[in-house]
Amino acid sequence: MYRLEAPDIGNLYHRTIEHMSQTVQMEGKEWRDVSREECSSLAEAAVELVTPEIQNAILMSSNRYGYLKKKLTDVVSKTAEVLIEQSKRDGFDPVAFELAFGSGNFPPVSFTLSNGATCELVGRIDRVDTASIHDQLYVRIVDYKSSKREIDFAEIYYGLAMQMLIYLKVLIEQANAWTQENVAPAAALYFHVHRPLVAPAETDADTERKVLESYQMQGLLVDDPAILEMMDRTAKHDQKKSIVIPVKYKKDGTLDANTTKKVVSPPQLEQLMDHAIDLAQSSAEAMYDGEIGVEPYEYKERRPCQTCPFQSVCHFDEALSNEARQLKKLEKDDVLSRLGGDADEVDE
Structure with missing residues (x-):
């Protein structure tokens, strides 16, 4: 059974924008060189190319999905117009x-x-x-x-x-x-x-x-x-x-x-990039060590459980005294300080 999910729509956007951008590039242009009149044809051609790839061509399966396809084409066309305007300034x-x-x-x-x-x-x-x-x-x-x-x-x-x-x-x-x-x-x-x-x-x-x-x-x-x-x-x-x-x-x-x-600053950005790599490595270490504790986080009233497909496996349930890890809100200076100094120290 095929169903159109949010990731499918995201994938369609990615593929159509990629196709339009490559078409513009192959014509020896930048986005700023494209007219608004060309946007609709670019969008329609890109959506037609990508549609068969999405969930076994589900967007071609009924009039309802055909209508949704047209709405998605409108979004892609408007995006192309915005890319033109941004490119003129960028x-x-x-x-x-x-x-x-x-x-x-x-x-x-x-x-x-x-x-x-x-x-x-x-x-x-x-x-x-x-x-x-x-x-x-x-x-x-x-x-x-x-x-x-x-x-x-x-x-x-x-x-x-x-x-x-x-x-x-x-x-x-x-x-x-x-x-x-x-x-x-x-x-x-x-x-x-x-x-x-x-x-x-x-x-x-x-x-x-x-x-x-x-x-x-x-x-x-x-x-x-x-x-x-x-x-x-x-x-x-x-x-x-x-x-x-x-x-x-x-x-x-x-x-x-x-x-x-x-x-x-450039040194601060370097710190943030290194921190991301360190976290990826420590996560890999934890997975190899078999750490699979049921410890979802909660941040700004948001939990991964809301979209997680594995709740039937972990059985996380607050009614059973399970508690999410509460993550504290941090501002830029708080984070930079925790990573090795405040803004002024990192700049030096």
């Missing part, structure tokens, strides 16, 4: 899509456990962007999400959000697998693929800006003015909220208080 350009490490010429992340076993981490990076700044090549990764995600330093600390940092670490340490240059990290960002509903503003232009702002990528940024300005070359001049990255400038050209919560 100095970072895509160089790779669905870049897999752990296969072919791109080796996996590998480490040896205390029992002598070798553990390998493999993955696939949705999008890799680069830009040359200060005679240095900087890399940014973008992960497409079908639900909204924002940076949460507590999730990084507790190991609930390791993926993006591990991906960024892999690109830096194994740069020779995908480029001929030395690279430095610039950002790890989430792009929310959706079709927003916004209240009309006073003018059509203001309404369109609200729509674009709803697509603003969220994530972790390196605190370097040149890098931030390269990611949106209009925001600082306009003294407005960026529609590309989670940055807003004050009238004096400095970052506002909310933005400073999402930027880190």
Whole structure:
């Protein structure tokens, strides 16, 4: 029996955006060179190509699923329009899509456990962007999400959000697998693929800006003015909220208080990446040691049990005196301090 689940929709978004981006690239263009009129045809062609791959072509099985397919095509088409608008402002350009490490010429992340076993981490990076700044090549990764995600330093600390940092670490340490240059990290960002509903503003232009702002990528940024300005070359001049990255400038050209919560210095980013790798290694050690205790966490009233398919195995039940591990909310400075010093100490 085939059923369309949330991961299937996420997979469709990934594959269609990859196909559209590769089509644009093969035509010798950047997204900024594509007209809005081309978006619909790009989206329709991509969805038609990917549809047969989703749950045994379930989107082609009935009129109901055909209607859903059209709605998904609308989302993909709107996403393409936003990629065009972001590209017009963005100095970072895509160089790779669905870049897999752990296969072919791109080796996996590998480490040896205390029992002598070798553990390998493999993955696939949705999008890799680069830009040359200060005679240095900087890399940014973008992960497409079908639900909204924002940076949460507590999730990084507790190991609930390791993926993006591990991906960024892999690109830096194994740069020779995908480029001929030395690279430095610039950002790890989430792009929310959706079709927003916004209240009309006073003018059509203001309404369109609200729509674009709803697509603003969220994530972790390196605190370097040149890098931030390269990611949106209009925001600082306009003294407005960026529609590309989670940055807003004050009238004096400095970052506002909310933005400073999402930027880190290069040494701080290095610490966070190393922490993610350490957590992956310690998790592998625990699995090899047979640690399978029934100890789900609870963070911000959220538990993995809500989507876990193995509840019938673990039998976690609060009525039987089971208790979830309560994870404390932590701010950026709390996490950096726990990892080896406060913000000022790490910068030195």
